[in-house]
Amino acid sequence: HLQQSGPGLLKPSQTLSLTCTISGDSVSSNSGAWNWIRQSPSRGLEWLGRTYYRSKWYYDYAESLKSRITINPDTSNNQFSLQLNSVIPEDTAVYYCARGSSFDVWGQGTLVTVSS
């Protein structure tokens, strides 16, 4: 089970911060991967990035967002987070966290609106 939290309304140039709390699995699992995905009418489903642990932490990001995105694991709270800097209106979307490379478990989704 994945439970998302974080604000849904931002102004342009602010930082988007979302957290995904994991239950029934571990963010430090050697077989897991933890993703952020968003959906908007203009972009469809878009994978943003992931983190996973294989004796050390790895991070993969969508090229178009590399300068603005950070995904961090939090082993103390069994969570992982998304930070997207300098948001613009085009970042308005429903954001999801999801497990794996075939996304078998999803968070409930968070509508994030960027508007002045």
Add this chain to the structure above:
Amino acid sequence: DIQMTQSPSSLSASVGDRVTITCRPSQSMNNYLNWYQHKPGKAPNLLIYSASSLQSGVPSRFSASRSGTDFILTISNLQPEDSATYYCQQSYNTPLTFGGGTKVEIK
């Protein structure tokens, strides 16, 4: 990046019909292909993984296969609750990418 071309973009069919959705990747990717059902206001739901393996709990009227370079999702005996948008997704390499979606409407 692997581009995923999905067709058709929408279809309308009757209860009991058999429908097929096709996904064509821009490059070879073995069978790292997954299918999802997405209903408004809900998170997408994994139907099929590794091209043809049915996810636990998914009705057996959903099936999938590969024909050459194309991947095909079939819904047999279409039910009213199958009204949704269906997406393919490749998990062969990053960036992980999705098809543009197929909206299935029940007549």
